[in-house]
Amino acid sequence: MSTPVLSVRDLVVEIPTRKGLLKPVDGVSFDIAAGEILGVVGESGAGKSMTGNAVIGLLDRPARIAAGEVRLLGDPIQNLKGEALRRQRGKRMGMIFQDPLTSLNPLLTVGEQLTETIREHLDVSKSEALNRAIAALEEVGIPAARQRIDSYPHEFSGGMRQRVVIALALCAEPELVIADEPTTALDVSVQAQIIALLKRLCRERGVAVMLVTHDMGVIAEAADRIAVMYAGRMAELGPVRDVITKPHHPYTAGLMASTPVASRGQKRLRQIPGAMPRLDALPDGCAFHPRCEKATDKCRAEPGPTLAADEGRAACWYPLTQTKEATA
């Protein structure tokens, strides 16, 4: 296999606080190949957005990468700062945020924002940059792009704004795109449009996409592989169909079973007792053991096995390997 576009190894993010050192991301490893969509799921506080921000260098102080390696096509990027980081970000990595209204500058037209990004990263003339900006808007499905290029963000609807954000993330032809909850603020019909657009762009351009979301349905339809995070650690990693239909980690199994699914028609939903522990009160051993039915003394004493990027499925001492469907 060729070099993956993004390769993350044993990534640790730390936040020093008065209560002690918190680790919102603790030893996470994964790869994303060209043209692949990796779906990262987890509940709020699982560390999925923090992982995305660490990769693209957007951690707010005092959060910092304490250990581990992030490689973009083989080049280590975890220690880049200032100008060197700025040249990579936007050019080689694009980011799509959840709320399209706050991620665009309200005082600049869409065209100004696109041409600024294009000219920053590509050596092209002003008119060439404008043509590229129009082409970028056309590619993401904005009708009458030539007229709309001089509009301000507030003149677009929510779905159209998210298309502009996607155009902005892709206009310098990056190799990696990190999409953090790109459809959470959108209605279902618009969400379907945006997901179809992301899939098409990923396929046509061979961009690697890290799709961070809490919506299992979105992941099931869009992603090739899925990474399930829990309390800062990778709980399960594998092909999307396998993980959803035959989860190995008890947390993944609980998550799937508690999602209401139309075809099941059950009277009560399965529920996972309790809630995810807070980072300043992580239990000893496996972080999931207080909520796990199968927990033993080993789970209470030792943290689960660390999941490597290329082998193993679940970070659990007792993975559910029997081929039982998750529809129980």
Next chain:
Amino acid sequence: MSTLIRVEALTRIFDVSKPWLNRVLERLPKAKLTAVSDVSFEIEENSVYALVGESGSGKSTIGKMITGLVPPTKGRIEVNGKDISSDPDSAEAAKVRADIQMIFQDPYASLNPRWKVRNIIAEPVAVRGGKTGGLAERMLEQVGLSGADADKYPHEFSGGQRQRICIARALASGPKIIVCDEPTSALDVSVQSQVLNLMSDLREELGLTYLFISHDLTVVQHMADKIGVLYLGTLVEEAPRDALFSDPKHPYTQMIFDAAPRMDAFGREVDPPKGEIPDAINPPTGCPYHPRCPIAVDRCSQEKPLLRHIGDTRVACHLAE
């Protein structure tokens, strides 16, 4: 089963005009936004009636009108046969409204951070002069928290626990009807299932009736007995759950069912729906859905379809059969 809530020709128009000075200077007319247009439905006792629709469809406005937070522009709301919309300040309407409580979407914004949980839960009873001794503890235990939590503040609880406190507050005055406006959309899935199960249990124990407002079709399918689909302030389809999900009649209902992401549809290539919800200030003529509708004919752009019965379903489409 008897009808508990009857809503007739409910309409709400918001004035979204610019300030009068701008209107004079720029010669602009008054702008009106019809959030809810001529909506009628009935909710049976001890059932769950769900309203679904995308943003701007008017589902929350209907919930607010039933709880009395927003007065209707036109139409009637009857609870147990008593009209509460024509004179909302009358003593009789206030008495009926004591039977209606609401659960809001965001459990972080809907609890006063400076109040102890005890006071938050007792408030709906205290404001009507009821006895509140031991009430908070009883309510907390009913929703699966501990009585000792009554002396804590909201920030000491997680999102799911806060939503339980909101449910406890809604139950404190012993209501018959609870309006739930997106009660679980701010919660994680594993917590959402806890809250939905709690709501199902309480409905059985206390004989509650829910008006359940949501955009999440899987949650609605799990909870609701009867579902009304709203588009641009209009009720386009209403049917019992199984009829709606097995045989949606309105093209808009079919579109949202197709567009909703599904957990069993790996790598599904959807042909995404065209267009977006039109501007509610200048809605399309005729059927509000006709500009996006794949089967629209000339008649759809001229004549607004009325709800008509097909079996158990009521649908507002000229072409549905």
